[in-house]
Amino acid sequence: MDSSISGNSSPTRSKWRKVAYGGMQPGFDDNHTDESFLEEMVMNANVVKRDMLKVMQDSVSISQYLCIVTLIVLVWIYTLTSTLDEKSLLLLDVSLLALGFLVLLFTEDMLSLSLLLHYVVNIYFFASALYVLAPIYQTLTRSISSDSIWALTISLLILHLFLHDYSGSTIRAPGALKNPNLTSCISLNASVVASVFIASRLPSRLHVFAVMLFSLQVFLFAPLVTYCIKKYSKCLHFLLSFALMGVTLVSVYALHRLLFVLLLGLLIFVNLVCPYWLIRIQEYKFEINGPWDEAKLCFDITD
Template sequence: MDLRSCDKSSPPRPRWRKVAYGGMQTGYGDNYTDESFLEGMVTNASVVKRDMIKVMLDSISISEYLCIVALVVLVWTLTLTSTLDENSLLFLDASLLVSGFLILIFTQESLCFNLLLHYFLNISFFITGLYVLAPIYQTLTRSISSDSIWAVTVSLLLLHLFLHDYSGSTVITPVAPKNPALSSCISVNASVVASVFIASRLPSRLHVFAIMLFSLLVFLFAPLVTYCIKKYSFRLHLCVSILLIALTLSFVYTLDRLLFVVLLSLLVFVNVVCPYWLIRLHEYKFEINGPWDEAKLCFDITD
């Protein structure tokens, strides 16, 4: 038998096609690729080029919250040294509560009466429960040394800053319905425990109630207020952030020059050095996409 005549009579091998889920093709191995395989390779297809000014503006939220925590620590220090009495703290709490409530009203386009009543009832229950629990907070850490209290408080504040969600809210409201992440919940709990430790070193029940109310208003509701301002107007958010940073730096400067230098260096590092560092490192990012990636199915639905 002539072998050449058999070859001519056998059907030609079909052309290889690149398919996502087609199984093995007749005449080709499962790992076969032709010369057109690398033609679909794309480099840095999904890499977004970042702008230095845009990254610096986005980092303002971090600096703003750092200043908020710095102001809380400043109030704690003045309270522990008896510079701020309970009446001044209660006036500060009332001012924060009223101003935050007004900001929530003016930054929302549609805010019904039932929602305002819901906010008012929740805040009333919150304040009442805090006042009832104040004697417990006052005697909670009586058997623990002050050095241990300060060390744990500083550690909890660092944990709070590290895990805090700087782009969202820490509480669920109709304004911010997204559930907080697990890290954000841990961050809030760390700030609450740190506030309890500080309150346990105060002499009277009213002192404890006032400082706990102040701390929880800041740690729980300040992220919600800043989130609403940012959602309402980024320019307004930028102006409020700059004003808050300037106010914090001025207060810290009057308290201690060394702390002022440390805080100013930290803000410069967050707002200038870190964005510049991110932009420079982004230049070395190299991403390859091609036919070997996971298939993305596109469905063409026609009538």
């Protein structure tokens, strides 16, 4: 009699079940898992298999911008050595500005006449402010040696290239509103400060204005122009990129043979070695997903 009573009164252990926010279940530890825990494990569900040719095509954008920055540095060097005078540089500024507006006009459907006039007015005020501030830029780093200026400029350009948005995700199309992220702002500010350092080494106010206008319009508008060309036509994008590479390599070769070898090696590394390296290390990518991941809420909206 006593044994039957004691057998009926013994507590039965309830079955464990997965509870999202229910806390601990009686009779189980808080880290308990049953035999079905690993049944929902998925390996490499989100791993994207990359194609070598596609990665090489994407790397062309990086080489294109490397060549643009190299051409800017070449203009700085030719200006500092008096090979390029202020009148020629101003003519180059106006030509590049007109060419950029033509590219935007033919590649962007949203670019209306009113928006174009708005840009022209903004550039006029921007150029006027640069001309007024040119004497300040000219004397800004008078007490600093030229070697220090070049060291700071090269460091800022490396920072600019390292943080630059090569994918174009933060570029604002004409008429669109998009807030840039922190890294793109740091990259742009680094290029502006580098331009100010170089302009402070020039002898006249007109030199300073011409160099600042050239540098800022390229750093500010070149990514937008190249992005619009890439979005408009892939073939035109590749044609422009390879033309820039050719012009840059020829210009650097005329300046210094060692710099030519370094630039050529860098372009080969970016366009060939890095894509091959990325494809090879992709084989070692291992991703595990399962019930231990954060729950993702899915809403099924039906009429």
